[in-house]
Amino acid sequence: MTLVVTMTEEALKTGLGVATLPGCMDTISASTARMLAAEAEIVPVVLGSKSQPLDLGTSRRFFSEAQRRAMTVRSGGGCEGPCCNAPLAWCDAAHLRPAGYGPTSVDNGLLLYWRCHLLLDKHGWQVRREDDRWWWTPPPWVDPAGRERPGGRIPPLDLTA
Ligand SMILES: [Zn+2]
Structure with a gap:
């Protein structure tokens, strides 16, 4: 029920x-x-300006098309992983905090190519959001200085500087 x-x-x-x-x-x-x-x-349903549900409760595990569209706009049309630029067609909507622990919402979702999804789930990268951009911090064994990388489709940072 x-x-x-x-x-x-x-x-x-x-x-x-x-x-x-x-x-x-x-x-x-x-x-x-x-x-x-x-x-x-x-199931709490938060309605957006056009009455499309944007924020569904934890019992919904999959992102809606409206949510994917909102994430696509935010991402610039590709993977929101660090310095990745994988095209949108390769990406799935992933939970920042896993389903059951966080809501299936645009704020708790990232569009990720599977390699970047593994960075988040298995390889110890930390992610935070500032305005509409995700920032990724690698674990110490990747970068001892812990320099943040921007997510989404923008020219990658010059990390050799
Ligand atoms: Zn990626």
């Missing part, structure tokens, strides 16, 4: 305010809705 709970994006993010259960007049607190969503089959 799926229970639809509606709440504002602000309430979802902050846990403040109330959530509404359609079909009855009851409300529950937004923080209760967040907790339930993490543990049960309640």
Whole structure:
């Protein structure tokens, strides 16, 4: 069974305010809705400006086409891995924090070629986002200085300087 709970994006993010259960007049607190969503089959859906779901709860493991489009725009049309430039056709949407631990959302998703996906999942690279760009920090055995590399399709940094 799926229970639809509606709440504002602000309430979802902050846990403040109330959530509404359609079909009855009851409300529950937004923080209760967040907790339930993490543990049960309640799926929070945050609607974008055109009412396309942009942010789905943890019970949804796969990214929607709208989410992929949003990531494609952000990435510049290719892998969001470090200095990679693999074309979009080679990339899949990956979770920054794995499904079950983080939401299936644009903020928790990267478009990655499989080699860059391995950097994230297996090889100890750290990723953070600043505005619309991901920044990748290699583990010490790759670069003892830990210099960050930008993700997405831009000319790579000159790391020989
Ligand atoms: Zn890549």
